[in-house]
Amino acid sequence: MNINSNLYTIGFACAMVVFVAALLASMSIRLTPYQDRNIELEKKQNILQSVGIDVERDSSEIPYSQFIKEELVLDMNGNILEGTAFNVDLAVELKKNIEDQRLPLYISILEDSSKCFIIPLRGKGLWGPIWGYIALKEDINTVFGAVFDHKGETPGLGAEINQSFFQEPFTDKKIFNEDNEFVSIMVKKGGAPEGSLHAVDAISGGTITSDGVTDMIKERVGRYIPYLEKNKPIEDDTTIIINLTSQIYE
Amino acid sequence: MSKNALFSKKNRSLLTDPLDDNNPVTVQVLGICSALAITVQLEPAIVMALSVLFVMSVANVVVSLMRRLIPSRIRIIVELVVIATLVILVDEVLKAFAYDVSKELTVFVGLIITNCIIMGRLEAFALANSPWESFLDGLGNAFGYGWILIVVAFFRELFGSGTLYGYPVLENLGIYDLGYENNGMMILPPMALITVGIIIWIQRMRNKKLIESN
Numbered sequence: 001m002n003i004n005s006n007l008y009t010i011g012f013a014c015a016m017v018v019f020v021a022a023l024l025a026s027m028s029i030r031l032t033p034y035q036d037r038n039i040e041l042e043k044k045q046n047i048l049q050s051v052g053i054d055v056e057r058d059s060s061e062i063p064y065s066q067f068i069k070e071e072l073v074l075d076m077n078g079n080i081l082e083g084t085a086f087n088v089d090l091a092v093e094l095k096k097n098i099e100d101q102r103l104p105l106y107i108s109i110l111e112d113s114s115k116c117f118i119i120p121l122r123g124k125g126l127w128g129p130i131w132g133y134i135a136l137k138e139d140i141n142t143v144f145g146a147v148f149d150h151k152g153e154t155p156g157l158g159a160e161i162n163q164s165f166f167q168e169p170f171t172d173k174k175i176f177n178e179d180n181e182f183v184s185i186m187v188k189k190g191g192a193p194e195g196s197l198h199a200v201d202a203i204s205g206g207t208i209t210s211d212g213v214t215d216m217i218k219e220r221v222g223r224y225i226p227y228l229e230k231n232k233p234i235e236d237d238t239t240i241i242i243n244l245t246s247q248i249y250e
Numbered sequence: 251m252s253k254n255a256l257f258s259k260k261n262r263s264l265l266t267d268p269l270d271d272n273n274p275v276t277v278q279v280l281g282i283c284s285a286l287a288i289t290v291q292l293e294p295a296i297v298m299a300l301s302v303l304f305v306m307s308v309a310n311v312v313v314s315l316m317r318r319l320i321p322s323r324i325r326i327i328v329e330l331v332v333i334a335t336l337v338i339l340v341d342e343v344l345k346a347f348a349y350d351v352s353k354e355l356t357v358f359v360g361l362i363i364t365n366c367i368i369m370g371r372l373e374a375f376a377l378a379n380s381p382w383e384s385f386l387d388g389l390g391n392a393f394g395y396g397w398i399l400i401v402v403a404f405f406r407e408l409f410g411s412g413t414l415y416g417y418p419v420l421e422n423l424g425i426y427d428l429g430y431e432n433n434g435m436m437i438l439p440p441m442a443l444i445t446v447g448i449i450i451w452i453q454r455m456r457n458k459k460l461i462e463s464n
Contacts, residue, residue: 009321016328020335027342034346042349057349156290156411156437205437 043086044068049147050133051108051116068118070107078227090122091129103223108135116144117231119224123216126208127152130161130216136175140228143185146170148213158209169200175221182225184218187211256382264386268394271459274367275398276450281367285399286442288358292415295403297351298358299396303389305336306368310388312336313376320377329372330363337362367395402445410436 002008038057045060047068055063071085076098085104093101106118115138122131132148146167153159160166170185174197177183183198187210192199202210255261274280288294309332313320320328341359344352362368371391376384407413412420412432420426435441454460 003319003321004323009324012319012321013324013327016331020331024335024338024342027339031342031346035342035349038345038349155288155294204434 046147046149047106047118047120047133050118050135050145051110052145053110067108067110068106069109070105072105072107074103074105074224074227076101076103076223076226078224078230085120090120090131094122098223101223103227105224105227106133114138117224117228119221121148121216121220123212123219125150125153125161125212126158126206127154130209130212132161132213132216134170134217134221136228138233140232141174141176143170143173143175150209153209154206156205157203158206160203160206161209161213166200166203173197173200182222184214184221187214261383261386264383265390265393268387268390269397270394270453270457273394273398273453274370274391275395275446276453277460278367278370280370281365281395282443282446284358284361284365285402285446286439287361289399289403289406289442289445290410290437291407291413292400292403294358295399298362299392299399301337301340301358301362302365302368302395303392304340305333305362306371306392307385307388309333309336309368310371310376310384311381313372314379314381314384317377325377326369326373329369332372333368334363367391398446398449401449402442405445406436406441409433410441 003012041057041060044064045055045057048055048060048063051067053063053067073081073083073085073088075081081102083102085106088102088104090104093103104120106120108116108118110116116135117140118133118135120131120133122129124130128151130148130150130153132146134146135144136142137144148161148167150159150161153161169192173185175182175184177198186192186199187202188196188199189202189207189210191201268274272278275282275285284298288298309329312332313329316328337359341352371387375387379387404414407415408419410432412418412426420430420432
């Protein structure tokens with residue numbers, strides 16, 4: 001047979017394409033459950049990390065059910081919708097108009113019975129998506145912890161956002177200023193001013209990824225303001241007065 | 251099929267030539283783009299070297315087995331399909347069973363497919379030789395590529411970040427206390443080229459065969 005005839009060439013190409021497609025498709029179908037499971041466990045691991053609980057990916061299931069008490073889905077006005085946060089895919093939601101977006105929110109109760117609000121983040125880096133989780137303390141102002149990850153930022157530069165030296169400074173930063181305005185947290189090129197409550201150091205050489213983190217936090221956390229305002233704890237002054245009154249009556 | 255023994259002198263040289271005399275990176279100057287991209291740290295360089303080792307040796311065998319069936323007009327496309335299929339298979343399997351490695355690797359999948367060394371070996375060797383010889387040739391070239399990658403990554407990570415395989419060597423040795431600072435330039439791609447250049451220099455000093463007679 002002449003292997004250089006037109007007929008043979010076309011036949012060979014068709015057979016190859018069909019064979020390769022069938023091979024890859026069947027592999028993909030077989031492996032998808034394992035892959036989905038890894039992604040699910042990693043998501044649980046990341047959520048736990050944002051509230052300071054470090055677990056191996058494979059064993060994130062039990063602590064997750066132990067500490068993450070509520071998985072809410074909100075709309076833009078802070079009303080609670082039906083559904084569970086874990087099943088909301090932010091990548092899909094971000095493509096919708098804000099009126100139609102569903103906002104996932106996790107509430108954790110830690111061992112010392114303190115409460116944290118965990119907001120999932122997603123935004124754009126230099127080469128692709130970046131995402132993460134930021135946990136706010138009960139006062140809905142102070143950051144408890146934050147984790148970030150990325151699809152394909154530059155290794156050694158933007159990719160460093162998933163390292164603890166970048167994430168740790170977020171702890172104890174505040175998202176509202178003294179006048180109670182939402183200012184978010186800025187990742188500042190050239191270093192955050194000493195003692196700043198609203199800025200952390202950026203990564204040298206990773207400016208676009210760092211800016212992406214700033215924008216992502218501002219945009220995502222900003223969407224939750226209506227809900228957070230509704231759930232703010234009673235102002236400190238009132239608490240003091242109540243305490244004082246109760247003391248007087250004792 | 252060759253009548254030679256499995257590890258005849260000729261077959262051994264298929265394995266050892268690419269390490270030095272005919273190194274794909276330093277002598278043929280192929281695969282430079284991936285050598286720039288992934289040698290900032292040791293770990294991705296090693297993962298990349300292993301992936302290329304697998305893809306190159308298996309692709310060489312597959313193409314060699316099909317060498318009498320492939321129509322010559324579409325042979326480059328066939329070679330590309332073989333490589334791409336293997337890379338995707340590796341990636342899917344890693345995602346399912348070695349998730350952490352796959353996270354390290356995903357960025358570089360495209361780079362493996364476009365690695366000109368693999369295409370070059372399929373085109374120049376596997377299309378004309380038996381599967382066993384092709385397998386050895388693939389292994390040899392992958393080792394030749396891999397050791398350069400690892401050496402470059404070793405120096406770039408050590409001088410650029412002060413770590414080796416993520417382990418803070420210089421900090422533990424107390425070098426920073428003496429006023430030493432990491433060289434940020436080592437992290438940037440040009441220093442990979444310069445490091446490869448230094449390796450070529452040293453190699454030619456040792457191996458006079460490589461020096462052109464003009």
